[in-house]
Amino acid sequence: MNITLIAMLFALGLLAGTLLLLEAGRRVGLQRMAKAAEGARAGLGAVEGAVFGLMGLLMAFTFSGASSRFDTRRQLVVEEANAIGTAYLRLDMLPASAQPAIRQNFRKYLDARLAVYRRLPDIEAAKAELDRATALQSEIWMQAVTACREATQPPTMLILPALNQMIDITTTRTAALRMHPPPVIFAMLVGLMLAGSLLAGYGMAVSRTRSWLHILAFAATMSVAVYVILDFEFPRVGLIRLDAFDQVLVDLRDTMK
Numbered sequence: 001m002n003i004t005l006i007a008m009l010f011a012l013g014l015l016a017g018t019l020l021l022l023e024a025g026r027r028v029g030l031q032r033m034a035k036a037a038e039g040a041r042a043g044l045g046a047v048e049g050a051v052f053g054l055m056g057l058l059m060a061f062t063f064s065g066a067s068s069r070f071d072t073r074r075q076l077v078v079e080e081a082n083a084i085g086t087a088y089l090r091l092d093m094l095p096a097s098a099q100p101a102i103r104q105n106f107r108k109y110l111d112a113r114l115a116v117y118r119r120l121p122d123i124e125a126a127k128a129e130l131d132r133a134t135a136l137q138s139e140i141w142m143q144a145v146t147a148c149r150e151a152t153q154p155p156t157m158l159i160l161p162a163l164n165q166m167i168d169i170t171t172t173r174t175a176a177l178r179m180h181p182p183p184v185i186f187a188m189l190v191g192l193m194l195a196g197s198l199l200a201g202y203g204m205a206v207s208r209t210r211s212w213l214h215i216l217a218f219a220a221t222m223s224v225a226v227y228v229i230l231d232f233e234f235p236r237v238g239l240i241r242l243d244a245f246d247q248v249l250v251d252l253r254d255t256m257k
Contacts, residue, residue, distance in 0.1 A: 011227035018219040025201025066232035087162040093155035098147035
């Protein structure tokens with residue numbers, strides 16, 4: 001099933017759960033007030049403050065972290081384009097006879113790197129492209145080492161560090177793609193939201209009539225906030241995308257004629 005659809009269904013499920021707990025909390029509050037109207041809300045202020053305060057703190061923490069990781073992933077796309085571009089330009093210092101084969105592998109390598117992220121969310125297809133790119137890395141490295149040995153004035157200190165940086169950035173990008181908060185953080189956030197819904201519904205029992213505006217606004221705001229956080233965390237499969245930043249790699253590929 002499409003991951004975007006799963007995230008939307010999760011948000012809708014959270015919306016439904018929030019609405020149900022708001023109603024459940026309201027009914028419990030009405031029953032309590034019927035039995036003891038004056039003491040129904042005694043001492044609840046501290047509990048509500050603690051739950052909503054912790055929920056707000058955790059939501060701000062997860063949103064800030066997701067946004068920061070999103071910016072880091074965007075920056076890494078640019079850094080990879082710079083690393084590949086620098087290494088490609090420095091191939092001019094190798095013997096002319098060795099350049100065509102290495103340049104051809106560079107073009108194949110960049111095509112494979114672009115395909116890795118275009119294949120997502122198909123994990124198996126993306127992994128196959130990543131394996132192809134890794135194999136091309138090894139081949140390019142061996143070709144460059146051989147060409148440096150054959151050169152009259154070996155440009156080893158210029159060529160090999162650039163290739164090494166090009167290879168290293170792939171590991172950094174892969175690690176950044178997999179970097180997410182522990183699942184328990186999201187579980188705790190959802191749990192606090194549902195608990196907060198129950199308490200909010202209890203508090204709404206003070207009014208004998210339902211305020212649908214407040215009920216729907218609370219449930220929709222919480223659900224959308226969680227969905228946006230999840231979308232930030234998985235920017236290759238949701239509505240918030242990194243695809244536009246891949247254009248720098250596409251533009252680089254166009255220069256490799």
